[in-house]
Amino acid sequence: QIKDIVSILNEQRSTKGNESHGRQSGSLAWKLSREERDQQVFDKYLCNEIQEIKKNGWIDRAYSCSNIQRKIEKDWKMVYLCREHLQTNRILSWTIQLKPEKEKFYQFHQITIQCTSKAFDQYTQIICQLQIDDKQIIHLS
Numbered sequence: 001q002i003k004d005i006v007s008i009l010n011e012q013r014s015t016k017g018n019e020s021h022g023r024q025s026g027s028l029a030w031k032l033s034r035e036e037r038d039q040q041v042f043d044k045y046l047c048n049e050i051q052e053i054k055k056n057g058w059i060d061r062a063y064s065c066s067n068i069q070r071k072i073e074k075d076w077k078m079v080y081l082c083r084e085h086l087q088t089n090r091i092l093s094w095t096i097q098l099k100p101e102k103e104k105f106y107q108f109h110q111i112t113i114q115c116t117s118k119a120f121d122q123y124t125q126i127i128c129q130l131q132i133d134d135k136q137i138i139h140l141s
Contacts, residue, residue: 058070062094063093063094065091065093066080067084068081068083068084069082092110127141128141
């Protein structure tokens with residue numbers, strides 16, 4: 001009995017193959033009634049008041065991205081970015097390019113950057129940084 005208790009306490013938890021691919025249970029009719037299937041999401045962006053629709057959504061606006069995917073949880077009413085299955089290191093960065101010929105027109109009185117994040121285990125580390133040109137990196141979190 002002691003061996004059983006010790007083995008339960010020391011059990012290593014790993015993600016099973018079917019745990020990272022979304023809902024597996026429920027009939028197709030049930031999933032459709034909860035809007036969990038065949039839902040296309042279109043990301044719209046404005047640039048100089050002109051609407052653009054990108055076929056690949058948020059990732060089209062990323063400067064670099066590796067091992068990250070977008071998850072839509074209709075039943076929890078959440079959309080979030082998370083790691084791809086079995087990947088440990090993830091990187092996502094955006095860049096804002098301003099046209100040099102219009103530099104004299106740019107005036108920034110205040111820039112607000114929000115980096116909201118949530119880690120669900122003790123091993124995950126989320127780092128938010130800002131770098132302007134080739135200058136020093138500023139840690140935001």
